[in-house]
Amino acid sequence: MMRSCHAATTYKADMTSDWVESYFTTPPTHPAGTLFHYDTSAPHTLCALVEKLTGMDMLDYLKEKLSPLTLSACSYMLKDPFGVSMGGTGLVALPMDLLKFGFFLLHRGNVCGKQLLPASYLDMAVSDLSATCVTAPLPSEAQGYGMQFWRGERNNYVCYGMGGQFIIVFPDCGLICATTADTQSIAGGNQQIYDALYEEILPAIGNTPLPETPETGRLLSYTLDSLRLAPLPQTALSADIQKTARMINGKNFHVQTTPSAFECFSLQFDPEETASGSPTGGSLSFVLKKQACTVVFGIGQLRTGSFPLYHLNYAASGAWLSDGTFYIKAHIIDSYVGCVQFQLAFKENSLTVFLRKKEESLFQEFDGHLYCT
Structure with missing residues (x-):
């Protein structure tokens, strides 16, 4: 009750x-x-x-x-x-x-x-x-x-x-x-x-079973076999976003928010590019609870890994949003189910990080805002 x-x-x-x-x-x-x-x-x-x-x-x-x-x-x-x-x-x-x-x-x-x-x-x-x-x-x-x-x-x-x-x-x-x-x-x-x-x-x-046909069986099998987690959709990269990406690529930002279990963040893009000129993916590195951590992500595709500290499998993708922030969504695909999201807002020489987790019991560290320089 x-x-x-x-x-x-x-x-x-x-x-x-x-x-x-x-x-x-x-x-x-x-x-x-x-x-x-x-x-x-x-x-x-x-x-x-x-x-x-x-x-x-x-x-x-x-x-x-x-x-x-x-x-x-x-x-x-x-x-x-x-x-x-x-x-x-x-x-x-x-x-x-x-x-x-x-x-x-x-x-x-x-x-x-x-x-x-x-x-x-x-x-x-x-x-x-x-x-x-x-x-x-x-x-x-x-x-x-x-x-x-x-x-x-x-x-x-x-x-x-x-x-x-x-x-x-x-x-x-x-x-x-x-x-x-x-x-x-x-x-x-x-x-x-x-x-x-x-x-x-x-x-x-209805009151009677539907007849089985080879065509509907093949369609059902094809549909089931085609089910996939979708990566984040991509938007066209403006000149300003491309400039920002070059400026912040690999740069280390130190967390100023106190108290915080995080110490620093760094966003690194792959040198390889797609036909549209976007990187194929990258990684977000950070120090959490004195441990060096990395979340890899694809751009226009998913990349998999083991989520830092929790050792749970994940599949992640990233994308530039229309407001010039970079967004990473990591789906937890393990015995626990959910996602961890990062929104990174770069402005001049600073970084603001918005962390949001959608999972029942874990990832409490990944909720809130952090200001970094």
Whole structure:
């Protein structure tokens, strides 16, 4: 029902302190059981309770109880810094695992003739138990909330994962949709997924299966094989931008903002150029927490690497923006999902850096403004 006494996730105030403890020591904002506020620390605490009472990791416990679903062996759960499975945001699984759990829900807990949970309990869990219309930023999130399930706009219900990882169940037509995405940096991105389903998929559902044809199979395979992360779009480089690029290329700028864990920044472009005269890519170097760090990026293409300090795979591209600032976007493509963005504004002999991260638990250093000379 998500009606705890907290209006926000408690452990995010200090992620170096015990996450579960924060749920019990953070002063309440309102009486428990009264109002809906989405609080990721609540399911995280529930997960800690399950692990404490069973003596098992949360996912091992779930796989045991849901064994007829034969969930994949490669699925796992991330853990918080204190060894507790991240019950609010840490499950990593295959799309087929999501579909199988959706099958379990659609059939009200019955799998291959075995009733794994009482149907009446699941009916209540997916029903509208808490009003969400006041806090919801999107229509898809304003339809109510059950027991860890969101209600949808078409009498559907949703397992609502971070950044568009969804299991969407439509009981009226027997449809299960599993999606994987990263919408964290896209305003209204989750609603785009819902609207695509409502406008493109639901109207095409009939009472009889569609015939399979080689042509549609080839088209589907081609579409799936063509899916790629897109690099940042490029704009024509004005004479002023080209002059700025030459002036700042490889120059070291020292951070003046205090306090800061960053010491300096340097933007370096490749000597190779594309047919349009732009560099093929480059690198952003900086010193963070006394460590030399580098993020490589492509221009008009993506380049991959291991993100400094966190050792997570990323794919990054860069582009000059119309206002003469240089923008780098690094997609995190690992067990954690999100992006880290850098906007670099060069003016005379100074550099202003705007750092912005879109990720649930990490990269706190990469948020804010820095002034450098």
